[in-house]
Amino acid sequence: DAVEKGGYEHYMLKEIFEQPEAIRNAIRGRVDVERGTAILSGLGLSPRELVEFQRLLIVGCGTSLNAGLVGEYAVEDFAAMLGEVEQAAEFRYRNPIVGSKDLVVAVSQSGETADTLAAVREAIDKGAMVAGLVNVVGSTIAREAGRGVYLHAGPEISVASTKAFTCQVAVLLLVALKLARGRRMSREVGMGIAGEVLRVPELVEKVLESNAAIADVASHFVGYEHMFYIGRGYLFPVALEGALKIKEISYIHAEAYNAAELKHGPIALLDEKMPVVALLNRGPGQEKTVGNVEECRARKAPVLGVITEGDAEAKAACDRVIEVPECSHYIATIVSTVALQLFAYHVARLRGCAIDQPRNLAKSVTVE
Numbered sequence: 001d002a003v004e005k006g007g008y009e010h011y012m013l014k015e016i017f018e019q020p021e022a023i024r025n026a027i028r029g030r031v032d033v034e035r036g037t038a039i040l041s042g043l044g045l046s047p048r049e050l051v052e053f054q055r056l057l058i059v060g061c062g063t064s065l066n067a068g069l070v071g072e073y074a075v076e077d078f079a080a081m082l083g084e085v086e087q088a089a090e091f092r093y094r095n096p097i098v099g100s101k102d103l104v105v106a107v108s109q110s111g112e113t114a115d116t117l118a119a120v121r122e123a124i125d126k127g128a129m130v131a132g133l134v135n136v137v138g139s140t141i142a143r144e145a146g147r148g149v150y151l152h153a154g155p156e157i158s159v160a161s162t163k164a165f166t167c168q169v170a171v172l173l174l175v176a177l178k179l180a181r182g183r184r185m186s187r188e189v190g191m192g193i194a195g196e197v198l199r200v201p202e203l204v205e206k207v208l209e210s211n212a213a214i215a216d217v218a219s220h221f222v223g224y225e226h227m228f229y230i231g232r233g234y235l236f237p238v239a240l241e242g243a244l245k246i247k248e249i250s251y252i253h254a255e256a257y258n259a260a261e262l263k264h265g266p267i268a269l270l271d272e273k274m275p276v277v278a279l280l281n282r283g284p285g286q287e288k289t290v291g292n293v294e295e296c297r298a299r300k301a302p303v304l305g306v307i308t309e310g311d312a313e314a315k316a317a318c319d320r321v322i323e324v325p326e327c328s329h330y331i332a333t334i335v336s337t338v339a340l341q342l343f344a345y346h347v348a349r350l351r352g353c354a355i356d357q358p359r360n361l362a363k364s365v366t367v368e
């Protein structure tokens with residue numbers, strides 16, 4: 001066991017640290033910087049199909065669903081194409097509107113999640129083109145979808161998903177780039193995005209270097225029973241994933257809200273016993289989230305900000321911060337998530353939780 005953990009105390013920590021390599025593997029051979037596009041031959045899409053799809057519909061559960069939300073934002077942002085993410089568990093019970101004009105992407109680490117598989121079958125039945133974005137080679141979803149992109153993240157043992165998420169996001173950004181370049185995005189803009197995606201492994205390495213600093217920050221949040229996570233735009237899925245991690249492994253009750261929604265109800269819960277984790281990376285909407293943070297602190301909620309390195313203004317707005325490297329917002333989805341994985345890990349460790357095997361959870365849920 002100790003050997004398999006490669007010297008790490010837990011599989012989760014090992015897998016967090018494997019992310020630069022996992023992401024390198026996930027994007028290897030798939031980024032064409034010169035032409036400013038992505039090479040995803042497993043999707044088997046003709047140039048005509050790239051243009052004719054009217055919607056990218058993403059289905060998944062848990063962490064994979066959170067990754068899917070980044071895909072939804074990216075396809076709208078990059079390709080000006082309708083993107084939608086649906087909870088796989090609900091999909092077939094809603095008489096879903098899906099058909100031949102949709103590209104459906106099923107996101108699943110294991111490729112065996114019963115709810116996601118059922119959504120795949122439903123979409124195929126209704127005539128959609130379905131692709132799997134799966135980690136486990138030869139898994140049921142990969143086989144039934146018949147086309148797709150493998151993550152190549154390597155085996156994920158920890159029940160709480162880490163490297164699968166960041167690889168899913170990286171590949172979904174490439175799917176969005178591919179659709180965008182097949183439609184109306186210019187080569188120049190595409191080159192910029194391709195270049196950013198290639199920087200991800202290095203940026204993640206930088207976050208990992210802050211492990212000790214993040215452990216120290218985490219020690220100040222061990223005693224709370226509730227937390228809020230807030231973010232806007234691309235950083236909202238990061239809030240969701242950060243809150244999911246802390247729930248799964250530390251058993252702290254956490255809620256993720258779009259920072260803009262805070263005032264429409266949840267702000268009533270804020271006091272000194274309710275810390276707020278705010279995604280404050282520099283970029284669109286940042287000022288507004290800083291405004292929300294001020295509202296939180298006025299209610300005595302302790303605020304932990306995930307901020308861009310050297311951003312003195314954002315730092316001043318928070319009680320404590322985790323600094324991450326500067327990058328575009330769509331890449332911050334990966335970079336800031338890694339910081340929150342480490343934060344959740346250390347909070348759970350200091351609380352003495354069974355990190356790799358949280359109570360009541362299974363790595364793969366193959367029943368409905």
Ligand code: G6P
Pocket residue numbers: 061062063064107108109110111112113116159160161361362363364365
């Ligand atoms: C389970 C796991 C989650 C995971 C979800 C989807 O609930 O505990 O960590 O995100 O299944 O799994 P999948 O293998 O489809 O990504």
